[in-house]
Amino acid sequence: MTEMKGWKEIPIGGMILDAGNSEAYNTGDWRAFRPVPGEAECTNCMLCWLNCPDSSILVDAENEEMTGFDLKHCKGCGICAAVCPVNAGVIRRAEGEVEKDDPRLCIRMVEEGKFQEVGNE
Amino acid sequence: MSKFEALTGNAAVSNAMRQINPDVVAAYPITPQTDTVQTFSEFVADGLVDTEFVTVESEHSAMSACVGASAAGARVMTATSANGLALMWEIIYIAASNRCPIVMSLVNRALSAPINIHCDHSDVMGMRDSGWIILMSENGQEAYDNIIQAIRIGEHPDVLLPVAVCQDGFITSHSLERVELFEDGEVQDFVGTHEPQWPLLDVEDPKTYGPLDFYDYYYEHKRQQVEAMEKAHGVIREVTQEFNDRFGREYGLFEAYRMDDAEVAVIAANSTAGTAKTAVDNLRDQGLKAGLLKLRVFRPFPGQELAEALRGVSAVAVMDRAISFGSMDNAGPLFSEVVSALTLNDVHVPIADYVYGLGGRDIRPGEIENVYQEAFQMAENGKVERRVRYLGVRE
Amino acid sequence: MVTKLTPKELAKKEERLAPGHRLCAGCGAAIVVRQMLAAIDEPVVLANATGCLEVATTIYPYSSWRVPWIHNAFENAASTMSGVEAAYRSMVRQGKLEEKDVKFIAYGGDGGTYDIGIQALSGAVERGHQFLYVCYDNGAYMNTGIQRSSATPFGAHTTTSPAGKVIPGKQQFRKDLTKVMAAHDIPYVAQAAPSKWRDLMQKTRKAVNCGGPAFMNVLASCNRGWRHETDETIEVTQLAVDSCFWPLYEVENGEWSLTYKPRKKVPVKKWLERQGRFSHLFRDENRHMIDEMQEEVDRRWEKLLERCGEG
Ligand SMILES: Cc1ncc(C[n+]2csc(CCOP(=O)(O)OP(=O)(O)O)c2C)c(N)n1
Ligand code: SF4
Numbered sequence: 001m002t003e004m005k006g007w008k009e010i011p012i013g014g015m016i017l018d019a020g021n022s023e024a025y026n027t028g029d030w031r032a033f034r035p036v037p038g039e040a041e042c043t044n045c046m047l048c049w050l051n052c053p054d055s056s057i058l059v060d061a062e063n064e065e066m067t068g069f070d071l072k073h074c075k076g077c078g079i080c081a082a083v084c085p086v087n088a089g090v091i092r093r094a095e096g097e098v099e100k101d102d103p104r105l106c107i108r109m110v111e112e113g114k115f116q117e118v119g120n121e
Numbered sequence: 122m123s124k125f126e127a128l129t130g131n132a133a134v135s136n137a138m139r140q141i142n143p144d145v146v147a148a149y150p151i152t153p154q155t156d157t158v159q160t161f162s163e164f165v166a167d168g169l170v171d172t173e174f175v176t177v178e179s180e181h182s183a184m185s186a187c188v189g190a191s192a193a194g195a196r197v198m199t200a201t202s203a204n205g206l207a208l209m210w211e212i213i214y215i216a217a218s219n220r221c222p223i224v225m226s227l228v229n230r231a232l233s234a235p236i237n238i239h240c241d242h243s244d245v246m247g248m249r250d251s252g253w254i255i256l257m258s259e260n261g262q263e264a265y266d267n268i269i270q271a272i273r274i275g276e277h278p279d280v281l282l283p284v285a286v287c288q289d290g291f292i293t294s295h296s297l298e299r300v301e302l303f304e305d306g307e308v309q310d311f312v313g314t315h316e317p318q319w320p321l322l323d324v325e326d327p328k329t330y331g332p333l334d335f336y337d338y339y340y341e342h343k344r345q346q347v348e349a350m351e352k353a354h355g356v357i358r359e360v361t362q363e364f365n366d367r368f369g370r371e372y373g374l375f376e377a378y379r380m381d382d383a384e385v386a387v388i389a390a391n392s393t394a395g396t397a398k399t400a401v402d403n404l405r406d407q408g409l410k411a412g413l414l415k416l417r418v419f420r421p422f423p424g425q426e427l428a429e430a431l432r433g434v435s436a437v438a439v440m441d442r443a444i445s446f447g448s449m450d451n452a453g454p455l456f457s458e459v460v461s462a463l464t465l466n467d468v469h470v471p472i473a474d475y476v477y478g479l480g481g482r483d484i485r486p487g488e489i490e491n492v493y494q495e496a497f498q499m500a501e502n503g504k505v506e507r508r509v510r511y512l513g514v515r516e
Numbered sequence: 517m518v519t520k521l522t523p524k525e526l527a528k529k530e531e532r533l534a535p536g537h538r539l540c541a542g543c544g545a546a547i548v549v550r551q552m553l554a555a556i557d558e559p560v561v562l563a564n565a566t567g568c569l570e571v572a573t574t575i576y577p578y579s580s581w582r583v584p585w586i587h588n589a590f591e592n593a594a595s596t597m598s599g600v601e602a603a604y605r606s607m608v609r610q611g612k613l614e615e616k617d618v619k620f621i622a623y624g625g626d627g628g629t630y631d632i633g634i635q636a637l638s639g640a641v642e643r644g645h646q647f648l649y650v651c652y653d654n655g656a657y658m659n660t661g662i663q664r665s666s667a668t669p670f671g672a673h674t675t676t677s678p679a680g681k682v683i684p685g686k687q688q689f690r691k692d693l694t695k696v697m698a699a700h701d702i703p704y705v706a707q708a709a710p711s712k713w714r715d716l717m718q719k720t721r722k723a724v725n726c727g728g729p730a731f732m733n734v735l736a737s738c739n740r741g742w743r744h745e746t747d748e749t750i751e752v753t754q755l756a757v758d759s760c761f762w763p764l765y766e767v768e769n770g771e772w773s774l775t776y777k778p779r780k781k782v783p784v785k786k787w788l789e790r791q792g793r794f795s796h797l798f799r800d801e802n803r804h805m806i807d808e809m810q811e812e813v814d815r816r817w818e819k820l821l822e823r824c825g826e827g
C-alpha cells in the first residue's frame with residue numbers, strides 16, 4: 001500500500017480491514033546488528049521465538065525447527081541471542097570474554113554495516 | 122393501533138427505547154435526563170427488552186462503552202444532559218469519527234458554572250461541530266418520533282453517524298402531555314434490524330478500529346465525514362417522508378408555521394417554538410402577519426432550505442437559548458448559522474438575535490410577541506436597531 | 517485440545533501480532549503481548565488504550581493485529597471493552613451472534629491504567645464484565661516521551677521527574693495497583709513478567725477462564741525509558757522479579773499465593789544499577805535513596821509473604 005489513496009477509495013472511520021498488513025512494512029532497515037546463525041548447534045527450543053518482540057524468528061512448524069530470521073522485520077534487538085540457552089552454554093564454557101558476534105555462538109549479533117559493505121542485504 | 126398516554130418527555134423517549142429494543146444501552150444518571158434511563162432500567166428489569174444495560178460509572182465511560190458496543194456490531198443508545206455531555210466530549214468526537222450510529226437522547230440543560238439543572242442549549246451547541254446529526258424536538262411527542270427516526274437515519278449505510286435527539290430539560294422532559302405511542306410491532310418494523318457492515322465481533326474477519334492516522338490519511342477520513350453529512354441531508358428527508366406516510370405526521374427539516382404570507386419570521390427550536398406558536402396566533406388575531414420557523418434538523422444545517430423559506434419576509438428574529446461567548450456581538454450560535462445561510466443564499470433582510478431563557482429562565486408568549494413587534498419595526502425601518510438582545514436579563 | 521505451554525508447541529500456532537509494527541527494538545510490551553496471545557487458543561477481541569503499544573502497532577494504513585482490535589482513547593480501554601463485551605452478551609443471548617467462547621482483553625499502559633484510566637477500570641470490573649484487563653507496566657508515559665506516572669519507581673529519572681540538582685528524580689514510591697485491583701474482590705488478579713514466561717502464560721489462561729473480570733499487571737521493560745541495552749530486556753526484567761521489586765503472585769477468588777519465590781533475594785541495587793534512569797542514585801549524595809527504596813521493597817515483600825501465607 002504505497003500509493004496514496006483518495007477518500008473514496010479507503011474504508012470509512014479509519015478502519016483497517018486488511019488486519020495484519022503491517023507485514024508489508026519494512027522495519028528491517030532499523031537494524032544496527034543482525035542475528036546470524038553461528039557454529040553452536042541450535043536445539044530448536046524456541047525460546048528465541050518466544051521472546052522476539054518482532055515475531056521475526058522463522059519456524060518450520062512441521063519439523064519443529066527454528067529456521068532463521070525474518071530480516072525484513074527483525075530490528076536487531078539481540079534478545080534472541082540473549083535468551084538462547086545454547087549461547088549461554090557457549091559463554092559459560094568459554095574462557096574469557098565472548099563477544100556478541102563470536103562465531104562459536106548459536107545466534108551471533110553481527111554489525112549490520114559488515115553486510116552492507118559486501119552488498120549482502 | 123397506536124394508543125395515547127399521558128407521558129413526560131422522558132417517559133416518551135424511554136418508551137421509544139423500549140420499542141426499539143436496542144442491543145446495548147450505556148448511560149449514567151444526570152438531571153433532567155435521569156428518569157429516561159430509570160424508566161428504561163425498569164423495562165430491562167421486567168424483561169420487556171433484550172438490552173444489555175451497562176450501568177457505567179461516568180458519562181465518559183457511557184460514551185466509551187457505546188463506541189465499543191457500536192463497533193462490535195450492536196444497536197446502541199444512550200441519554201445524557203449538560204455536564205454529562207461535557208464529560209463525554211472526547212468520545213463524542215470519536216463516536217462520530219469512528220462512524221458509530223449511536224442514538225442519544227439529549228435533554229438540554231445549562232452547562233456549569235454556576236451549576237444549574239434547568240434548560241438551555243449550551244450543551245448541544247457545543248457539540249455542533251463534532252460530526253453528530255442533531256434533531257430538535259418541541260415536545261415529548263416529537264422527541265419520541267425523532268428517536269425512532271434517528272435509528273434509521275444514523276444506521277443508513279450512506280450515513281453511519283451518531284444522532285442526538287434534543288428536547289428541553291424539565292420544560293418538556295418532565296411535563297406530562299398526551300403522547301401517541303405506536304404499536305411496538307409498527308416501531309420495530311419501521312426501525313428494522315441493524316445490519317452492521319464491519320462488526321468487530323466477527324472473529325473470522327478481524328478488523329482494526331481506531332488506528333493512529335497521520336497527515337497522510339486523517340484528512341481523507343474527515344472528508345468522508347463531510348460526505349456522510351451531505352448524504353444525511355437526503356437520508357433525513359427520505360426517512361422523514363416514510364415516517365410521515367406511515368404514522369400520519371408532517372415533519373420536514375423544519376416546520377414553517379403560518380409562514381405563507383408572513384412579513385416577519387422568528388426562528389426557534391425545541392419548546393420555545395411551542396410558545397412562539399401561541400404568540401404567532403395572538404398576533405395573527407390582531408391582523409399581524411407573523412410566522413415561525415421551528416428548527417427540527419440542526420445538523421446537518423438546512424441552510425439553503427431555510428433561506429428559501431425566509432425569502433420574502435421583511436425581517437427575521439432568531440431566538441438563541443445559548444451564547445457563543447466572544448463571537449461577533451456575543452450572539453447565540455444559531456444566529457451565526459442563520460445569518461450565514463441567508464447571506465450565502467442572497468436573502469438580504471434585517472435580522473436580529475434574541476438570547477433568552479438561560480439556565481431555565483422562563484420565556485412567556487408576551488416576551489416573544491415583543492420580539493415580533495421589534496421585528497415588525499425592523500421590517501418597517503429596513504434596519505436593525507440592536508443586533509443582539511438578552512431577553513429577560515435584569516440590568 | 518489446549519496447546520501445551522511449551523515454546524515448541526506454541527511456535528506452531530498462527531502469530532497474532534504481525535511483524536512490521538513500530539515498537540522500538542527490544543520493546544517489552546511486544547513480548548508481553550506475544551506471549552499472552554500465544555497462550556490463548558480461543559478467539560480473542562482486543563481493546564487498546566492510547567500509548568506505545570497502540571500507536572506503534574496501528575500506524576494507518578497498517579495494522580499488526582490479526583485479531584479484532586479497537587482503540588478508542590487513552591483512559592477508556594476498560595469501558596470500551598465493557599461495551600464490546602456487553603454487545604457480545606446481548607447479541608449471543610438474542611441469537612443474533614454465534615457463541616464462540618471469545619476472550620475479551622483490554623491492554624493499557626501504566627499511564628492509561630494506574631492514572632487516567634483507573635476510574636473506567638474500577639467501574640468495568642465492578643460491573644462484572646467478563647474480560648481481562650492487562651496493564652503492561654513500563655513505569656512511565658513512554659509514548660509522550662517518558663513522563664512520570666504513579667507506576668514510576670521511586671528515584672527514577674523521567675522527563676517530568678528529572679534528576680535535578682535539588683530533586684533527584686521521582687520522590688514517591690509507586691502505587692501498588694495490583695493490590696488496588698485485588699481489593700475489588702474480582703475472581704482473578706495477578707502480577708507477572710515475561711521473563712517468567714510460563715508463569716505469565718499460565719496466569720493468562722487462568723485469567724481468561726476465570727468466569728468474570730480479571731486483571732493482570734505485567735512488567736514490560738522499555739529500554740528507552742529505563743535506559744538499558746535492547747538485548748537486556750529479559751535479564752533486567754528478571755532482576756526486577758528477583759529483587760522482589762516486582763513479585764510474581766496471584767489472587768484467585770481472594771486466595772493470595774506467590775507463584776515464584778527467588779531462591780536468593782537480589783538487592784534492589786542490582787536492578788537499579790542496570791538502568792540509566794537510576795544512575796544519579798549512585799552519586800554519594802543520593803545513595804540514601806537506594807537504601808530507602810530497599811527498605812520499601814522489603815516492607816512490601818514481607819507484607820506480601822504474610823498475605824500469601826509464606827510469612
Ligand atoms: C486524554 C489524553 N490525555 C493525554 C494524552 C497524551 N498521551 C498519549 S499516550 C500517553 C502516555 C501513555 O503512557 P502509558 O499508558 O504508560 O503507555 P506507554 O506509552 O508507556 O506504553 C499520553 C500522556 C492523550 N492521548 N489523551
Ligand atoms: S534480533 Fe530481536 S528482532 Fe531480531 S530476531 Fe532477534 S529477537 Fe527478534
Ligand code: SF4
Pocket residue numbers: 041042043044045046047048049066080083084085086087106107
Ligand atoms: S533459542 Fe537458541 S537454541 Fe533455542 S531455538 Fe533459538 S537459536 Fe535455537
Ligand code: SF4
Pocket residue numbers: 538539540541542543544545568569572654658659737738739740741
Ligand atoms: S518507548 Fe519504550 S515502551 Fe515505547 S515502543 Fe519504545 S521501548 Fe517500547
Ligand SMILES: [Mg+2]
Pocket residue numbers: 625626627652653654655656657658
Ligand atoms: Mg507506560
